[in-house]
Amino acid sequence: MLEFLDSYAWIFWLGLILIFIVVEMLTLEFTFLMIAIGSLGGLIAGVFGAPWYIQIVVAAVVSLLLLLTLRPPLLRLLKRGGDPARSNVDALLGLEGVVVDEVTPTRGQVKLANGDLWTARVSPLTEHRELTRGEHVLVTAIDGATAVVVPSERTERKEPSL
Template sequence: MDVVSSYAWIGWLVLILVFVIVEMLSLDFVFLMLAIGSLGGLISGLFGLPWWAQIAVAAVLSLLLLFLIRPPLLRALRRGGDPTRSNVPALLGTEGSVVQSFGGHDTGLVKLANGEVWTSRLAGDEASAPALEPGSRVTVTAIEGATAVVVPAGRQTHE
């Protein structure tokens, strides 16, 4: 056991290095907290604590950091995020006009306000409504794959 106690500092350095490298790849602060905990284990070893106490110090410090420091750190980091919706959420509620008529369970084409032309169909509860003719205004209520689910403008329904 003298060998373990004598060379534990090498193990701590290796762990710190591995945790820092993994943290650089993940960017989630989990492995950074583990690296700091390992640093606590290394420092406790330099003060002469036995190897099992070094592990206990590293474990306790890592857990404290993970549960007390990491959550507010993540909140502070994400506070300045871009609130702009993108992708599918940005299309929900977008208005457009019918390019190719459709109705019932048929599909047609709709040109959305952002300039994109989508294959579209009427929402389930609108399927019995009369067919929409070119130029009719519609509102997107859902996206299913590459199909925009629409209702005539002014109506808001959810499937």
């Protein structure tokens, strides 16, 4: 049995490398890539005549070293190129608007500075409980399809058109 392992270990290593690369393509976290490279180290050790148990140790040590040293900087480089622009709900938070239809704690409509018309309600944290048409507001949260707003206290405003 041990002779069989020594003779055909390279097939085992090639299979593992292939499996780890396929899993890496699905996860994109560099973990399985490091393990695949470690398996390549085990394969190379086998090519140079190391017994199967030494091949496993070489693969484990190389994988562990790569996971601890190479993976963190690669992940930082990958995340550095992300788009810093806010989108979706994050882009609406802090946006100013004008009340179109009286806004109460349960209903209302506002036109935001980006031109969107949203259903709105007054934030429960505000003392001023009803906002009249033409008042300026600030979006503090989004609850489903409703903007939660508070009165804007700015003196100088760029007014969105109604």
